Amino acid sequence: MTPSGIYKNYELVVGLEIHVQLDTNSKLFCCAAAGGSNQPNDHVGAVSLGLPGALPVLNEQAVQYAIMAGLALGCAIQETSVFARKHYFYPDLPKGYQISQYDQPLCLNGHIQLSDGKKIGITRIHMEEDAGKLVHQGASGLAGSSGSLVDLNRAGIPLIEIVSEPDIRTPQEARQYMEKVHEIVRFIGVCDGDLEKGSFRCDANVSVRPVGTTQFGTRTETKNLNSFRSVEQAIQHEFHRQVDALLAGETIVQQTRHYDDATGTTTALRTKEEAHDYRYFPDPDLKPLVVTTATVDAIQQTLPELPDAVRSRYKTEYALPDNAIEVLIQDRNLYQLFNDCQACIQTTPLPELAKWLVGPIQSLLKTQSPNTHFSPSDIAWLLDECASGKLSKTMVKDVLEQLKPGMTAQELVNQQGGGQISDQSELVGLVQSVMAENPDVVKKIQDGKVASANFLMGQVMKLSQGRAKPDTVRALILEACGVAV
């Protein structure tokens, strides 16, 4: 969307800093569990409490996840990176410093490609630990509260901070960039992507400049962007606010601003003069992180195909419907199931498999899990039987629902008397006996009320315990009634 009115003479310049919580078992430097807990200060250890004498030990899984993210975002993984201490005092920061990477981050020079082909550069990705949380008593914020409690469950959870180049020019690009990053870190399995829980957070650096100029304007940093929508809205608001200020003859002050989701506006938190001097220096408790080329190569091997590549391959090679592709990319388990089924399926076309997965099978997984007991080979066998007419769709669904542990779909179908009856000689007998019992219905059909054939079909299905092939039964009934098919 291009700016209009008074705003059209100004260009928006945005860079995003995205914090991604890595979905590891334990914390970045502490053996305490990294997952959430209902109890405050439940997942803490000597290191994450900042106890005297405790020392950080680097979590290798976190390093692996950070490298995966770096590779997926097109970065060069640095052979040597250094953890530094970033100092400031706040009760949710137990050691009085955050261990982060400063002048030697793990990943450099990546990018994201937007849907229109535009590339947004990624300056760097560095690893760091999350802070804890303050719970203010009797108020939603510090102001007005009677006291504050410290919860350190979150303190020390591994984060990667993904810093983009100031390549973003519209609020919509910012949103799309954020969505792409979100999709990738979720898809490769390093982050649960839960924005509400704060697993994926974003700060926006925003400045404006007259169209046609190349020098950057003074930037503000907006915090508290907890949804894709809020990123878009906050940037839009900040763009207008800065242009309005410039047009009113004011200068933009370098400051940190807070976004209020309720009003869609930003307010100043602190200016540059009030900014912390973090007094960074290399953490003497940790050796420089050395990652060999062999390690990076090995991690590259484990990296799945990335969402955009999957998208284009599924479309061009497999001709999957767009909506199915999107569902598969959003749901990692389903995507995995698709791949596993694809490996053993024989006759069913892949678009058909995809439709089954994103339709009935996804809803079964949603509603019945963990009481679903089908394997990819069960699905593949059932769909192949269905494709060759040996099972009806209803039968496939029933089998998937009824499967018990330790039993294959084929075994269950056999136990229930075999597959669908499509042999005319077998069905003719059933059709004749049903017609003999319902002469009045037969009369109606012969008189032209073809829809009444459905009743007779239902009776045949009942007699065959659902195994009669509906199309064949219908044709036999109409033929016997002398109605042209």
Add this chain to the structure above:
Amino acid sequence: MNTITSYLNSNQGCRDTVDSILNTIRSDEHNAVVGTYDHLAAQLADYYDATQSDRPFAGVPIAIKDNLCIQNELVTCGSQILSGYHSPYTATAVQKLLDAGFIPICRTNMDEFAMGSSNETSVYGPVKNPVNPTRVPGGSSGGSAAVVAANLVPAALGSDTGGSIRQPAAFCGIVGLKPTYGRVSRYGLVAFASSLDQIGPMTHTVSDAAALFSVIAGHDPSDATTIEKPVPKLTLNTEQSIQSLAGKRIGVPTALLSDSVIHPEIIQAIRNVLDQLANAGADIIELDMQFFDEAVATYYILAPAEAASNLSRFDGVRYGYRNSQAQTMQTMMQTTRETGFGHEVKRRIMLGNYVLSSGYYDAYYGKAQIMRGELCQQYTKVFESVDAIVSPTTPTTAFELGAHLDPLQMYLADIATIPVNLAGVPAISIPCGTDSQQLPIGLQITGNWFDEAGLLTIAHGIEGLLS
């Protein structure tokens, strides 16, 4: 002189030993002990009395510097800010002592957060030197040196950041070893300067120091700066150690034999050792080592920088002392730190924060790191041509309590010990005589990185020559 061996050979029951030490502590006039592990010590003693333990040092009492954590026990670093703090876990080095059968019996006094060379900055007040109670015991492990010198226990653990084991050992006439950086786990040692701190033994004899070193050393997954190298287990024999001095190349930095830096009586004592070494067949090699003054300056940039950072966690929020009068979060943290820390600690926090501030980092911290690299290179080069370096441990013998009012003068007292920490090499201080006032003189012997075996053997040989 109560050595570890004398305790192992003693017929007295462990519980009797422990009770008698705890009794003596109650009437101790040196102010060397700031707390006792009564329950733990009694429990362990009873266990060793009742059980035929195969632990090599079963029942031997040991003192622990007040900056090492033991589960459920107080640890205060001689500071108001940690008053009442009980550690929920045990330091690796202490755990290794427990596993080997030692009985930790008391917490020893120390300069606040190990910042000091006289043990006068402790919130518990100064320690008196058992050799002469008008004198300081040295610091920061002054309490640990004093309990050994006073024969209260055969051994103690200390920690050494710029000389805090070796200098008090020298002042009190005992043996103190600072191992190679990375040898002994720092997990559970309340940090002063992480890249310099190292835990080590303080004992009467070199062989006791060697025994204790073998117990506490080794790689620890909880301390990423420890190194995976086999720990030598030494069986020292005096005759053999003296004989092995023949042909050893012993370096002497001439800068540390200058009477502008070192007291003449100390120089005389060192020269006496050199003569005896030469008689024993060692090659004495004069070394033109540089940067002693620069090392002190470098140390007083790097150590305060790391200290300021390490001490940030003491904010009154989670444990220890808190100023509960404060009305806001900000003032609570500010006034807690203002009241909780003593002068010397606050001086170093301010120094440290200054040198790390944006705009000053390159001028101070950056340059200091370069200087540290130069120092390391110098040691690398020196150890190509010598097996060990000998020097005085300190420029003077134990000074009078209250004598050093000027901090800069105090900082220079560590001129011989500080370069060793900056390089990370191991060094030991052993007694080598007394001055005209009967105050002990310390001989510092410095070895190559991770060559504690060589260092201890030479120290043992010299100890044999001097006895």
